[in-house]
Amino acid sequence: MATLDDPDLPMKGLTPSAEELADMMTITVRHERPEFEYSFLLPDGWYKQPDPPGKPKIKESEYDFLSLGVFSVTKDFVPPVVFSVGVRPAPKEGYVAEWLETQCIMQGLALERMTVHQFLFGWAADAVALQASDIGPLKMRIVMFEDSLRLWVLTGMAPLKVWEGSVVPLSRAICSFELLQPGKQNVSILRKPDGLDMPGSSTG
Numbered sequence: 001m002a003t004l005d006d007p008d009l010p011m012k013g014l015t016p017s018a019e020e021l022a023d024m025m026t027i028t029v030r031h032e033r034p035e036f037e038y039s040f041l042l043p044d045g046w047y048k049q050p051d052p053p054g055k056p057k058i059k060e061s062e063y064d065f066l067s068l069g070v071f072s073v074t075k076d077f078v079p080p081v082v083f084s085v086g087v088r089p090a091p092k093e094g095y096v097a098e099w100l101e102t103q104c105i106m107q108g109l110a111l112e113r114m115t116v117h118q119f120l121f122g123w124a125a126d127a128v129a130l131q132a133s134d135i136g137p138l139k140m141r142i143v144m145f146e147d148s149l150r151l152w153v154l155t156g157m158a159p160l161k162v163w164e165g166s167v168v169p170l171s172r173a174i175c176s177f178e179l180l181q182p183g184k185q186n187v188s189i190l191r192k193p194d195g196l197d198m199p200g201s202s203t204g
Contacts (some may be wrong), residue, residue, distance in 0.1 A: 007164070008128040009141060010171050011117055013051050016041075022170075028180075029069050029085075035148065036068055036087060037180040040173050046083075047075045047097075064088060065153055071173075073166075080138065081166045082160040083173045090151040096189045097125040099151060100144040109140065120178045121145060122185045130160070139163045143174050148183030 004010040016024060027048075028039040044132035047069040065086030078121040091099060097114060104111045104127070114127040131138045137160040144153045154177055156170025 007116060009126050012182045014172050014175055034181045039178055041056045041176040042071060042173055043169050046071050046073055048064060061103060079159055079162055082169055084155045088151050090146050090187060095191055096144055096146055096187055100125045100127055100142060116189050119175060121182060123189050125189050135159060136161060141170060146185055146187040147179060149186055
């Protein structure tokens with residue numbers, strides 16, 4: 001495999017070899033609302049955690065996301081190497097990077113750095129954060145983007161001590177993620193100076 005261009009937020013060096021690709025599977029998640037359907041790549045053998053009981057509804061609060069899937073390397077979360085997908089209505093004010101930073105504060109995450117990347121689904125804020133836990137620090141790659149005024153968050157998480165061996169499958173899941181019914185990005189990723197188009201902003 002090629003060398004990663006970044007140890008935490010890689011975009012290059014993730015292309016699987018033929019042997020690796022043979023051991024991967026395309027996950028397609030269906031939903032009663034087609035705009036919530038998506039697909040991505042995972043290594044064979046990962047486990048999809050059961051959906052929460054009851055009929056899920058998209059959250060209307062300022063910070064809650066509707067879980068659209070939690071996938072773990074083991075059924076019992078040991079070790080807690082996890083890829084998760086969530087969505088909620090986009091806030092009426094602000095921009096995506098600001099919303100990601102706010103989410104980290106609300107969850108008690110230590111945001112280490114953030115950048116902007118273009119993925120298959122469009123432009124997104126891409127960040128690395130740390131979280132304290134009983135088993136030691138957890139590292140996360142958090143990708144947040146807006147589509148059709150819905151705010152999506154993709155999170156790849158692993159214990160810091162196994163991050164080096166987990167960042168590739170987690171980042172492949174993120175970088176292969178696609179909405180099956182994509183819409184339009186309407187909100188800037190970064191604060192938009194007057195008269196300047198920023199990544200992710202609508203150009204009409």
